[in-house]
Amino acid sequence: MTARAIMFQGTGSNVGKSLMVAGLARALVRRGLKVAPFKPQNMSNNAAVTADGGEIGRAQALQARAARMRLSVHMNPVLLKPQSETGAQIIVQGRIWGQAGAREFQTVKQQLMGAVLDSFATLGAEADIVLVEGAGSASEINLRANDIANMGFARAANVPVVLVGDIDRGGVIASLVGTKAVLDPNDAGTIQGFIVNKMRGDPTLFADGMREIAARTGWAPLGLVPFLPQAARLPAEDALDLAERHSGGRPGARVRIAVPLLPRIANFDDFDPLAAEPDVDLVMVKPGEPLPADARLVVLPGSKATIADLEALIANGWDADLKAHLRRGGQVLGICGGFQMLGRTIADPDGIEGPPGEVQALGLLEVDTVLTGDKTLREVEGRSDSDDSPFRGYEMHVGRTTGPAMSLPLLTFADGRVDGARSPDGTIMGTYVHGLFGDDEQRAAWIRRLGGSPSNHSHDQEVEDALDTLAAHLERHVDIDGILTRAR
CATH class of the missing domain: 3.40.50.300 (P-loop containing nucleotide triphosphate hydrolases)
Known part of the structure; x- marks a missing residue:
């Protein structure tokens, strides 16, 4: 050492x-x-x-x-x-x-x-x-x-x-x-x-x-x-912080995006880049609250316990809210565990995330998922199949998803593999890729499709600027030299 x-x-x-x-x-x-x-x-x-x-x-x-x-x-x-x-x-x-x-x-x-x-x-x-x-x-x-x-x-x-x-x-x-x-x-x-x-x-x-x-x-x-108010531009430490930051009501925003706050929500910093967009009103919907009727997009987030979170989603009545949202012409995106929930069934034969078994999912996409012991962990990049916009992100999931809806993928990776699924009318989408909205071009494409005007800011640069601001703040108010003399 x-x-x-x-x-x-x-x-x-x-x-x-x-x-x-x-x-x-x-x-x-x-x-x-x-x-x-x-x-x-x-x-x-x-x-x-x-x-x-x-x-x-x-x-x-x-x-x-x-x-x-x-x-x-x-x-x-x-x-x-x-x-x-x-x-x-x-x-x-x-x-x-x-x-x-x-x-x-x-x-x-x-x-x-x-x-x-x-x-x-x-x-x-x-x-x-x-x-x-x-x-x-x-x-x-x-x-x-x-x-x-x-x-x-x-x-x-x-x-x-x-x-x-x-x-x-x-x-x-x-x-x-x-x-x-x-x-x-x-x-x-x-x-x-x-x-x-x-x-x-x-x-x-x-x-x-x-x-x-x-x-x-x-x-x-x-x-x-x-x-330091600028610290709010950095990723939230836990989901409760996220809910407090994003309760909705941004004046002048034309695009409302709703995310149900599932008990085992995972990788929720997927949504920080959206929250920084002036024309986006991001609403983290707490248990007991309905999904907002005026949302353009509902995103089912990643989950560490997909079947348990699916049960919580249904118990909150969000499944009925989703169907009403789609009848009104809204769109739905499932990310990772949220993608699995959109399918017909989820099976966990080996008890990877809880008791072994199989459950009926939401039935909004013609896919079925089997949770497996192997975990996919990799960075990916490619282009959206719907509009050819580029993306960068990462995969972090257990499970294999198959079914007819996979013939209409959401993304194509740079190595030629495809990911995700779309309904024939394009209103229901699922993907295993996290971090989509952190890519400036991909985020802008989503906001334009939803009827909003994306800003020209760089999410990566915003995080860098916030880190520099935080560092300068601590230089002024913390005895850093005193800390260094005590390190050993």
Whole structure:
């Protein structure tokens, strides 16, 4: 291990650890350092395909982009992809390792520490500094015995910690001081400093608070970071963030696109580029709410548990809403799991995503899907069959879909393979390709077909600009030199 490292843990989930690491990664790259992001264990159904043919959490993909590094499975060696309220698929170094319930996983974790430390060492050999992100809360002492995500990793790898608290949610003094109070003294000793994130209003009003936290914990105050509205231009960390950002009602937008918020929605950053379009009103429809009657397009998103999410879709009455939407002349697109739902049947004979069995799907496309153990993970590019517009994206799915509707594909890849299906009238479409709307030309073609006017902005450039803005913001408000002196 040649690189220095420092770890950012949080007083809770969604305190801003992921964006803190992304912003610091870009700031340090601008200082001339080679930076590698690392998260020992992540829990997310939002994943990215890596250059070495695996998958990692998309938060680490954003951090890698900020660090200007190619994606590697070693950046997130353990990824948990929830399939139910108490169980998840386990991805280790980019590949499916197994499945476990929440309680069972607590005993499994120590089997994975070797892979975590191996990935950490691999990244360290290629960088000047590794920025490590913890998971959830540092104070979850009930899970400490077999921990690989927070203090268990920090102690095993001898990495110092900076603790991040969120003042916007309230109680930040108690959160930070309380973390010190409940931690084992040896764990608390790894914490070198703290950052208070998302400050609104006059920062001088919290100067006494910073001093009080420092006095009660003995940790160095390393930053009071004002709330940054431009951070909303970066991908949401979870589906709840997405729903809050996109509740509809954009003034003047001519194209309304609705996405039902399924319980196990996956790769939901597919929709961020649409949300940035001035002529698009993106509505993430929450459970219990009807699909909006004035939507031009309804998109069924990817899912980590397709059959279970299909049942949730029907339970919410969205199947009836979809049929009414089509009668009004609307269009429907299914992406990955959403594509599978549009077909006639979905079979899971081996229990890949839940109990083995076969269910009737929505019956809107003449296709049938069998879920299989092999997972497709690859970047793709090509052209749309309907209008010859180019696209770039990626595949990340289990399952094989066949049927008469496949004779009218949606996409043709550069290598000549075809993907997806369309109804004869072109109003119902499905594809396995994620990231379509991130391609500027493909997104513009969709908006024009739906009757809107696409902007001429580059989604990739918008993300780059937001990362640079975040980096400059942290340079002003975080003691980055103090962080670097504490890394080892």
